[in-house]
Structure formats: C-alpha cells, structure tokens
Amino acid sequence: MTAEILAVGSELLTPQRVDTNSLYLTQKLNxxxxxxxxxxIVGDDRARLAEAIGEARGRAxxxxxxxxxxxxxxxxxxxxxxxxxxxxxxxxQEALDAMEARFRAFGRPxxxxxxxxxxxxxxxxxxxxxxxxxxxxxxxxxxxxxMLLPGPPHELQAMFxxxxxxxxxxxxxxxxxxxxxxxxxxxxxxxxxxxxxxxxTRYQNPATTIxxxxxxxxxxxxxxxxTEAEARAAVEEVSRQVEAxxxxxxxxxxxxxxxxxxxxxxQARGATLAVAESCTGGLLxxxxxxxxxxxxxxxxxxxxxTNRFKIGRLGVKQQTLEAHxxxxxxxxREMAEAARSAAETTLGxxxxxxxxxxxxxxxxAAGPKPAGLVYIAVADAAGCQVQERKFLGERERVRWxxxxxxxxxxxxxxx
Amino acid sequence: MTAEILAVGSELLTPQRVDTNSLYLTQKLNxxxxxxxxxxIVGDDRARLAEAIGEARGRAxxxxxxxxxxxxxxxxxxxxxxxxxxxxxxxxQEALDAMEARFRAFGRPxxxxxxxxxxxxxxxxxxxxxxxxxxxxxxxxxxxxxMLLPGPPHELQAMFxxxxxxxxxxxxxxxxxxxxxxxxxxxxxxxxxxxxxxxxTRYQNPATTIxxxxxxxxxxxxxxxxTEAEARAAVEEVSRQVEAxxxxxxxxxxxxxxxxxxxxxxQARGATLAVAESCTGGLLxxxxxxxxxxxxxxxxxxxxxTNRFKIGRLGVKQQTLEAHxxxxxxxxREMAEAARSAAETTLGxxxxxxxxxxxxxxxxAAGPKPAGLVYIAVADAAGCQVQERKFLGERERVRWxxxxxxxxxxxxxxx
Numbered sequence: 001m002t003a004e005i006l007a008v009g010s011e012l013l014t015p016q017r018v019d020t021n022s023l024y025l026t027q028k029l030n031x032x033x034x035x036x037x038x039x040x041i042v043g044d045d046r047a048r049l050a051e052a053i054g055e056a057r058g059r060a061x062x063x064x065x066x067x068x069x070x071x072x073x074x075x076x077x078x079x080x081x082x083x084x085x086x087x088x089x090x091x092x093q094e095a096l097d098a099m100e101a102r103f104r105a106f107g108r109p110x111x112x113x114x115x116x117x118x119x120x121x122x123x124x125x126x127x128x129x130x131x132x133x134x135x136x137x138x139x140x141x142x143x144x145x146x147m148l149l150p151g152p153p154h155e156l157q158a159m160f161x162x163x164x165x166x167x168x169x170x171x172x173x174x175x176x177x178x179x180x181x182x183x184x185x186x187x188x189x190x191x192x193x194x195x196x197x198x199x200x201t202r203y204q205n206p207a208t209t210i211x212x213x214x215x216x217x218x219x220x221x222x223x224x225x226x227t228e229a230e231a232r233a234a235v236e237e238v239s240r241q242v243e244a245x246x247x248x249x250x251x252x253x254x255x256x257x258x259x260x261x262x263x264x265x266x267q268a269r270g271a272t273l274a275v276a277e278s279c280t281g282g283l284l285x286x287x288x289x290x291x292x293x294x295x296x297x298x299x300x301x302x303x304x305x306t307n308r309f310k311i312g313r314l315g316v317k318q319q320t321l322e323a324h325x326x327x328x329x330x331x332x333r334e335m336a337e338a339a340r341s342a343a344e345t346t347l348g349x350x351x352x353x354x355x356x357x358x359x360x361x362x363x364x365a366a367g368p369k370p371a372g373l374v375y376i377a378v379a380d381a382a383g384c385q386v387q388e389r390k391f392l393g394e395r396e397r398v399r400w401x402x403x404x405x406x407x408x409x410x411x412x413x414x415x
Numbered sequence: 416m417t418a419e420i421l422a423v424g425s426e427l428l429t430p431q432r433v434d435t436n437s438l439y440l441t442q443k444l445n446x447x448x449x450x451x452x453x454x455x456i457v458g459d460d461r462a463r464l465a466e467a468i469g470e471a472r473g474r475a476x477x478x479x480x481x482x483x484x485x486x487x488x489x490x491x492x493x494x495x496x497x498x499x500x501x502x503x504x505x506x507x508q509e510a511l512d513a514m515e516a517r518f519r520a521f522g523r524p525x526x527x528x529x530x531x532x533x534x535x536x537x538x539x540x541x542x543x544x545x546x547x548x549x550x551x552x553x554x555x556x557x558x559x560x561x562m563l564l565p566g567p568p569h570e571l572q573a574m575f576x577x578x579x580x581x582x583x584x585x586x587x588x589x590x591x592x593x594x595x596x597x598x599x600x601x602x603x604x605x606x607x608x609x610x611x612x613x614x615x616t617r618y619q620n621p622a623t624t625i626x627x628x629x630x631x632x633x634x635x636x637x638x639x640x641x642t643e644a645e646a647r648a649a650v651e652e653v654s655r656q657v658e659a660x661x662x663x664x665x666x667x668x669x670x671x672x673x674x675x676x677x678x679x680x681x682q683a684r685g686a687t688l689a690v691a692e693s694c695t696g697g698l699l700x701x702x703x704x705x706x707x708x709x710x711x712x713x714x715x716x717x718x719x720x721t722n723r724f725k726i727g728r729l730g731v732k733q734q735t736l737e738a739h740x741x742x743x744x745x746x747x748r749e750m751a752e753a754a755r756s757a758a759e760t761t762l763g764x765x766x767x768x769x770x771x772x773x774x775x776x777x778x779x780a781a782g783p784k785p786a787g788l789v790y791i792a793v794a795d796a797a798g799c800q801v802q803e804r805k806f807l808g809e810r811e812r813v814r815w816x817x818x819x820x821x822x823x824x825x826x827x828x829x830x
Contacts, residue, residue: 011626013451014635015442018433027430036428038463041454048453048474055470059463072608073616074625106787106805111605131808154809209431275718281704282697285718289696292772292810300724302717303690303700309715313757343724357707395707 001172002037003029004056008068008077009151010043021066021149021156028160030222032168033175034062044068049080053146057084061144062171067151069134071113077148078119078137085139085146089119095126095135102133121148127163131155138167145171175224178206178231180239182219183252185408192217192246199241205234208242214397215404216258251411258407259287265414266297266347273410274343275301276314276335278326279353279374284403299343304335314338325369327353329386332375340379348379349410351402355395374402378409385409416587417452418444419471423483423492424566425458436481436564436571443575447583448590448639449477459483464495468561472499476559477583482566484549486528492563493534493552500554500561504534510541510550517548536563542578546570553582560586590639593621593646595654597634598667600823607632607661614656620649623657629812630819631673666826673822674702680829681712681762688825689758690716691729691750693741694768694789699818714758719750729753740784742767744801747790755794763794764825766817770810789817793824800824 005026007019019041026036037060042049049068056063068077082089095118103110117134120126127136132155137148147164149156184192189212196219200208206223219242223234243250251261266273277284285301288294302314307326310316315338316331324330332352340348353374372391377384389405391398420441422434434456441451452475457464464483471478483492497504510533518525532549535541542551547570552563562579564571599607604627611634615623621638634657638649658665666676681688692699700716703709717729722741725731730753731746739745747767755763771786787806792799802824806816 011624013441013454014624015438015445017626018435018438020433023430023433026428030430037458037460039428039456043452045452052453071605073612106807108603111609113609114605154812209429211431274724277697280701281709282692282700282702282716282718285697285720286695286701287697289718289720290811290814294696295720298696298720300718300720300728301697303697303704303715305700305704305710305713305715309689309758313715342728396705399705 001034001062002060003034003062003064004038004040004060005036006040006042006049006052006056006063006065007151008042008044008049008065010074012041012067013043019066021151021153024153024157025064025066025160028165029062031177031179032165032172033177033224034168034172044074044076046076046080046083049076050083053081053084057143057146062147062168063144064147064149066149066156069117069136069148069150071111071116071133075116078116078121081137081139081146081148082121085121085141087122087124087139090122092118092120092126092135095120098128098135099133124148127159129155129159130162131158136163138164140171176226176228176231178223178225178228178235180221180235180253181255182239182243182246182250183256183258184217184219184246184249185251185258185404185411186215187217187249189217192219195245196242199245200238203234203238206238208238214391214393215401248412248415251408257291258404258411259291262288262407262410262414263291263294263297265411269346269414271346271414272297272299272343273347273349274299274339274345275406276339276348276350277301277303278305278310278335278351279355280351280399280403280406281305281355283399284349284351284406287403287407299345302339310335315342327369327373327375329375329377329388332377332386333379333384336377336379336384346380347410347413349406350377350379351375351406353389353398353402355398355402357395372398374398374405376402376406376409378406378413380413385413416449416477417475418449418477418479419453419455419475420451421464421467421471421478421480422454422456422566423459423464423480425489427456427482428458434481436566436568439568439572440479440481440575443580444477445637446592447580447587448592449583449587459489459491461491461495461498464491465498468496468499472558472561477562477586478559479562479564481564481571484532484551484563484565486526486531486548490531493531493536496536496552496554496561496563500536500556502537502539502554505537507533507535507541510535513543513550514548539563542574544570544574545577546573551578553579555586589641591641591643591646593638593640593643593650595636595650595668596670597636597654597658597661597665598671598673599632599634599661599664600666600673600826601630601820602632602664604632607634610660611657614660615653618649618653621653623653629806629808630816663827663830666823673819673826674706677703677822677825677829678706678709678712680826684761684829686761686829687712687714687758688762688764689714689754689760690821691754691763691765692716692718693720693725693750693766694770695766695814695818695821696720696770698814699764699766699821702818702822714760717754725750730757742769742784742788742790744790744792744803747792747801748794748799751792751794751799761795762825762828764821765792765794766790766821768804768813768817770813770817772810787813789813789820791817791821791824793821793828795828800828
C-alpha cells in the first residue's frame with residue numbers, strides 16, 4: 001500500500017522552514033509496511049491545495065495532510081479538503097466543547113475565531129487533540145483515506161500514534177516488521193561505518209540505516225517477514241554481529257537516550273549525582289533533568305561561569321586557577337570533587353572548556369587555550385578521573401559534544 | 416514571478432532524508448523577487464516525474480528540478496523532462512569531453528554508463544558542472560523555463576550561482592525586496608493574530624508571515640518594489656502599525672534572539688546576572704550562555720533540584736519550604752534573592768515549578784501542585800518581583816516556556 005503526504009503552510013515555502021513531520025510519518029508508515037511514494041508542500045492557498053489533494057488521492061490510497069488546521073484566515077486545510085471531496089463542513093458541538101474545556105482548564109478565555117476549528121468534513125471522524133486545540137480528521141471512502149493532522153510536531157505525533165495507527169491497522173494489509181535501534185556515543189560516523197559496513201551490506205533484510213549526529217550515532221535495523229518470528233530473526237542475525245563489533249560503545253538497544261540510560265543506572269545503583277559546569281553553561285544539568293523523575297538521583301548543579309564564582313561559590317582553589325587556568329585538568333578535578341562533596345552525592349561530574357568560537361573565549365583561560373578544548377571529570381569515593389577532548393565545530397556543537405562525553409563517562413562508571 | 420521546485424530521488428522519501436536544496440534555492444529566488452509557490456518530492460519514477468513536471472509547468476513559469484542526473488538506471492530526470500516537454504534527448508560530444516577531462520584530472524577511468532549524462536534536451540543549453548560529472552540543463556520556451564540541476568548541494572549551489580542566476584536576471588522582471596522581522600515573547604498565536612490580522616490583511620505588499628513556537632512568535636514582512644525605497648516603504652508602513660499594536664511585547668526587530676537581546680541590554684547597562692533554577696534544570700543558564708561573550712555579564716547559576724540543595728547550597732529557608740512548598744512565590748523570591756546576593760550580581764533570577772507531566776512531579780512540592788505551574792522571580796537592588804504562570808503541554812515545552820518568560824522578565828526589567 002502507498003501513501004502521499006502533503007504539508008500545508010506558506011511558512012514551509014520560505015528559506016527558513018523545512019517540513020519534518022513527513023519524516024516522522026514516513027517512519028511510522030514504513031513500520032506498517034506502507035511506502036511513501038510522494039510528498040508535496042503547498043502554501044496557504046485554498047484552490048491549489050484542493051487541487052493537490054485531488055491529484056494525490058488519484059495516485060495513492062492514503063493521503064495525509066499536516067498543518068493549516070489553526071483558527072486563522074490562513075488556515076485553509078478544512079475548506080480545501082471539503083472542496084476536493086465535494087463534501088460540506090459540519091459544525092461539531094463536541095469539538096467546540098473540547099476546545100472550551102481545554103481553555104477553561106488553563107484559565108484562559110477562548111477567542112471567538114477558535115470556533116472555526118470545530119468544523120468537520122461531512123462523513124469524517126473527529127480525531128481529538130490532547131496537546132492542542134485543533135482536532136484532526138479521518139475521512140474514508142472507497143477511493144481511500146484522507147487524514148487531516150495539525151502542524152505542530154508534538155500534536156501531530158501524539159494524534160497519529162493514538163488515533164491514526166489503530167485505524168490504519170484495519171486498512172493496511174498485515175506485514176510483520178521488527179526493528180532494533182543501537183545507539184553509540186563518541187565515535188565518528190566514518191569509523192563506525194568502516195567497522196560495521198562489511199556486516200550489514202551482506203543483507204537485504206533487515207534494512208540497515210545509520211543516522212549520525214555529532215557524538216551520537218543511531219543504527220536502525222528494520223526486518224520484514226511473513227511472521228513476527230521471521231522478521232525478528234532477520235533483525236537478530238545482523239544486529240548481534242554489529243553489536244559484537246561495536247562492544248561497549250553501544251549505550252542503548254531500545255531507543256533509550258543517553259540521559260535516560262544514565263538515570264536508569266543511577267537509580268539501579270542507588271547512586272546520586274551533582275554537576276559543576278563551566279563551558280556547557282547548564283546544558284549537562286538540563287539534559288539530566290529532561291528525564292522525568294530525575295529528582296530521585298540528581299541533587300543539583302553549579303553553572304560556575306566566572307572564576308570568582310568557581311572560587312567563592314564552588315570552592316575551587318584560587319592558586320589552582322592561577323597556576324593552570326580555568327580550562328585545565330586540575331580545575332576540572334577540583335570542580336567535580338567540590339560538587340560531590342558540597343551536594344553530598346555518590347558522583348560529582350564537571351565540565352570546563354572553551355566553547356568558542358574564539359580561542360580566548362570561555363571563562364578565565366589563564367593561558368591561551370584553543371576553541372574546542374574541554375576537560376571532563378568524574379569523581380566518586382574511589383577518586384577522580386579526568387578526560388581531555390578536542391571537539392570540532394561551532395559553539396553549540398562543542399557544548400553538545402562535551403555534555404555527551406560527560407554523560408557517557410557517567411554511564412561507563414556505573415556500567 | 417513564481418517558481419516551483421521538484422526534488423527527485425527515492426532516498427528523499429525515506430524517514431532519514433529531507434530535501435534541503437529547496438531552502439537554498441528559495442532564498443536565492445526570493446532575492447530575485449521570485450516567489451516559490453509549491454514544492455514536491457518525487458521518487459525515481461519516470462512516468463510520475465514526467466507528470467509532475469507537466470503539472471508544475473502548468474502553474475509556474477519557472478520550474479527547477481534537483482537530482483536524478485546521475486549515470487544509473489535510477490536517474491530518470493533527463494528522460495522524464497524529455498517526455499514532459501515532448502522533446503528528444505540529443506547526445507552532446509562537448510558534455511562527454513568535459514566529463515572525460517574531469518575523470519582524467521583525477522586519474523580515474525570513466526565508466527561507460529557516464530555517457531548517459533551527456534544527453535541534453537533538444538533546444539536546451541548545457542550548464543557545465545565545476546564540482547561533479549553531471550551537467551545541468553536550462554530549457555526555455557514560451558511557456559517558461561525548466562532547469563535541471565544536480566542533487567549534491569555543493570554542485571547545485573555552484574551551478575545555480577554561476578549559471579542560473581545570470582540567466583534568470585534576463586527573465587525575471589527587476590524587483591527590489593525589503594524585509595523585517597519582529598519577534599514577540601509570551602503571547603499565544605491566536606491572541607497575536609487577532610490583534611494584528613486587521614492590520615496586515617489589508618495589504619498584499621508586504622507579504623506577512625507568522626511563525627509561531629510556544630512562547631515565541633516571529634512576524635516576517637517582505638516588501639516588493641520597483642526601487643529599494645519603495646520596497647522599504649511598503650515594509651515600513653505595515654510593520655510600524657503592527658509594532659504599535661504589539662507594544663513592548665516586541666523584543667527584537669532585527670532577528671536577534673531573546674537571549675541575545677538580554678545579553679546586549681545587560682552589557683549596555685553594565686549589569687550582571689546570576690540564576691537559580693529548579694524545574695528548568697539548567698535550561699535558563701544554558702540559553703543565557705549560548706550567546707558568545709556571555710561571561711561578560713553572566714556570573715553563574717545554581718540548579719537547585721532537591722530541597723536539601725535549595726537549603727544547604729542556595730540558602731532558601733527550611734521553614735519557607737515547609738510552609739509554602741518548593742513551588743511557591745515565597746521560595747521563588749528567596750531563590751532569586753539568594754542567587755543575587757551569593758553571586759554579588761545586579762540581578763538574580765529564579766524559576767521554580769512543576770515541569771510535569773505528573774502533577775506531583777518536580778522537586779519538593781509540599782502540597783499537590785499541577786503540572787505546568789511555574790513561579791519566576793527577578794530580584795534587583797529595589798526588591799523582587801514574582802510572576803505565576805500556568806503553561807500547557809509536555810515537560811520539555813513547559814520548561815522552555817518558563818525559560819522564555821524568565822528571559823523576557825529580565826528584558827523588561829532592563830528595557
């Protein structure tokens with residue numbers, strides 16, 4: 001079975017915005033055995049969108065629209081779909097009630113124009129939106145299915161997952177799919193590919209895909225079979241060999257993020273954590289606390305951005321700073337140990353470095369230190385380990401990679 | 416004048432790949448005064464691509480194709496364009512010679528299949544490729560222009576810059592473009608639109624686009640004119656009225672981010688800043704320090720995640736925590752004042768709240784507090800202001816909106 005995806009919105013025809021909803025949708029459709037055969041991007045133009053919907057329905061039995069369901073004049077998806085299908089839009093009190101309840105729950109008045117969002121295609125099912133005001137729509141006729149989904153990714157994803165996938169399973173011929181995802185920290189993509197390409201290129205099934213971000217690589221396997229066992233066996237055969245080749249660089253086998261793995265390990269060991277950051281400026285703490293329930297193992301942290309703060313608030317020795325500079329293994333060590341001791345935690349972790357882009361940027365470099373130079377320290381009852389790294393790239397990329405290495409060191413310490 | 420862009424390649428219909436060539440092309444076209452009115456992504460399917468080219472040419476005088484010009488069976492762009500135009504493909508010895516010279520220069524033998532790339536549409540101009548083997552093509556007839564460009568971005572960009580832009584200048588009526596961008600914090604999109612739609616909808620020129628993220632909205636104006644002054648006047652007329660309607664909610668007129676505006680204002684006032692965060696977990700400090708040179712005004716911060724840390728490390732009073740709970744205006748106030756006093760800064764800012772998703776999640780809620788409830792405090796020499804907010808959505812979204820409000824309060828304090 002095939003699908004076409006239409007993203008709606010004039011902002012998607014500017015140089016700034018790219019449609020990413022279709023990537024999520026494609027992944028979910030592929031998992032059901034549906035191939036995406038075309039994608040289109042249409043501005044806020046009712047007539048053109050109606051035409052595009054008609055054309056897409058002429059080619060594919062599943063057509064998915066994202067965006068254009070808001071309350072403003074520019075939101076033309078409902079009207080365009082009605083034109084394309086030759087159907088009326090009907091007012092749904094139920095949809096309006098849900099919107100009003102949502103606004104009430106947050107103690108805000110609902111603007112009158114939101115009423116527009118309560119119009120549903122004649123014959124369509126309304127898809128409730130748990131994360132926003134615009135309801136989605138599911139319209140099915142002998143020609144195929146048309147789905148209208150909201151544009152904001154977190155709304156679209158929740159709605160597709162909860163409302164569309166169960167309905168699609170009644171429409172799409174069953175095919176068994178098994179997937180596995182290995183995540184690897186701190187390895188360049190080319191090194192990883194050289195190591196594992198000799199394995200995965202020998203197999204058509206599963207399909208193997210590598211997604212690389214700086215310091216973080218995902219290896220996806222997607223196996224197909226006429227039974228679930230067959231699909232799983234295909235994945236198993238290849239992923240086992242790839243895992244063996246990658247060893248302990250693999251931090252997750254089930255989609256868990258590195259911060260989730262670290263949180264799970266800390267809880268399992270009954271351990272607690274405090275951090276002291278300089279160049280990452282709060283990013284390490286932010287990533288750790290992005291995990292729900294992190295207050296069970298994360299005590300807190302210091303963003304010790306100036307030397308004065310490092311000395312006065314965190315307890316780094318002035319003479320250490322003067323002798324070695326803020327970006328040094330000695331200061332990294334004192335920061336990690338100070339964090340651990342002041343917060344009374346099992347582990348103390350620190351990051352100090354030059355985020356860049358200028359070599360002398362970053363706080364308190366006593367001597368000139370190059371952009372990208374970072375020291376990361378992990379202290380526990382047994383002592384303190386310090387690592388030196390040199391990262392390439394922009395400020396944001398250096399900071400992100402430094403937080404990645406810090407998290408991976410915690411993982412290895414606990415693993 | 417309008418253009419449509421078609422990206423060709425089955426890899427662009429996978430969950431991993433997104434077409435980015437169209438962003439570059441859109442920017443360059445906009446600079447010439449050309450609007451992109453639609454984009455499409457087509458797989459390696461000759462018949463479907465021929466149909467898509469014909470449809471696009473029926474709608475827009477400029478049609479640009481990227482990709483599908485390689486030497487393999489899967490590269491169908493030449494054939495599809497020939498079918499769509501009803502033109503033959505002609506062998507160009509000149510194109511083959513250029514390819515052979517390129518291979519020779521790299522000391523490699525040219526495979527026989529590369530010969531396919533030397534076929535050019537009858538009546539088209541060959542566009543030499545300085546960075547790869549596939550030549551591009553420029554085909555013009557009374558209906559419009561069709562451009563065939565290679566898929567790799569560095570090849571496409573060089574070819575478009577050197578070969579297409581000079582030709583387009585002879586085709587596109589000369590037009591001047593002026594732009595302005597207003598950024599607004601802490602206002603729901605529907606409220607903003609209700610306020611400013613009565614203004615901007617009265618004008619076709621400039622074009623007004625609204626890009627909304629939670630707690631952050633961009634309003635883009637793009638004016639056209641036969642002179643630069645005319646284009647600028649069109650933008651000025653509308654943006655002035657919109658600015659007046661939005662008042663001090665506008666934090667930037669030139670594309671500066673909120674963290675950059677805050678940094679600039681702190682420097683201009685010779686002021687310094689420290690933060691104490693609970694539910695944002697380091698995000699506020701991370702955003703402040705994402706700005707290069709932030710060490711000139713940012714002293715540091717505390718991520719006081721547990722009550723014990725709030726009391727022991729930051730100096731919040733135990734009885735305040737017990738009487739009001741960690742998520743309370745009283746604790747927000749003590750956190751902001753403690754940060755300011757300990758770091759000896761001009762301003763101290765704090766955030767405490769329930770990031771969610773569960774109501775009792777978040778550190779140390781003495782009584783039950785709903786997810787999304789956040790207190791933000793700003794302390795200076797004159798005293799301390801506290802704001803209560805209730806944010807919608809997921810954990811990450813609540814945290815981001817809380818950091819946004821905190822930054823906006825600092826801006827207003829300094830403004």
